[in-house]
């Protein structure tokens with residue numbers, strides 16, 4: 001497997017908040033990485049650094065320039081226009097002609113099962129449909145890597161399963177997945193590797209089996225307590 005990104009000694013502050021501390025992380029193409037940790041531990045910040053939206057104050061981020069990434073945010077936004085135009089706009093902003101953008105957008109909506117509501121005002125979509133719209137918008141860009149910030153956080157069980165199924169299909173088609181989640185069951189289902197964060201640091205980075213089946217040992221005592229707390 002070739003590398004997608006390598007972070008070394010990454011540090012990032014928001015004013016007085018030390019959001020990322022000495023992050024060393026290498027992610028290879030084809031991996032499915034689940035980021036877990038308490039609120040405020042730095043998961044979203046790390047995803048934004050991986051996406052290139054945030055520049056660290058110190059350390060290095062080296063990405064394989066031949067690989068494209070796309071990000072799906074926790075609370076997906078939609079403009080007051082059709083679902084189709086919402087997806088097409090993302091393509092148009094990257095230089096695709098409007099006519100082609102609309103064609104590709106329709107394909108993308110079909111990919112996530114939303115072809116039937118392509119002409120609906122996106123503001124009238126349910127939370128689950130909106131999250132799938134966000135996935136279509138990301139998928140339309142043809143990313144090699146998909147970064148997702150708590151993609152099913154506010155969804156009902158049915159919508160959650162639909163989004164998880166799409167993530168699974170994307171991964172099976174060869175896409176690299178990096179996602180933050182508070183749902184440990186979801187991490188077990190979808191991730192092959194778990195990165196546990198606490199107060200801006202990575203305290204455990206293990207294959208999913210090793211992480212959940214433990215024992216994690218002294219170095220990851222905090223991760224063990226976190227998992228027990230969440231599952232207990």
Ligand SMILES: Nc1ncnc2c1ncn2[C@@H]1O[C@H](COP(=O)(O)OP(=O)(O)OP(=O)(O)O)[C@@H](O)[C@H]1O
Pocket residue numbers: 014015017018019037038039040041042043044045046180
């Ligand atoms: N734009 C910002 N300005 C100031 N502080 C921020 C900003 N974004 C994040 N922070 C702070 O940085 C720290 C890490 O936040 P981050 O959102 O990365 O955590 P998280 O693990 O994703 O949390 P959650 O599970 O609640 O989404 C927190 O203390 C947060 O308050």
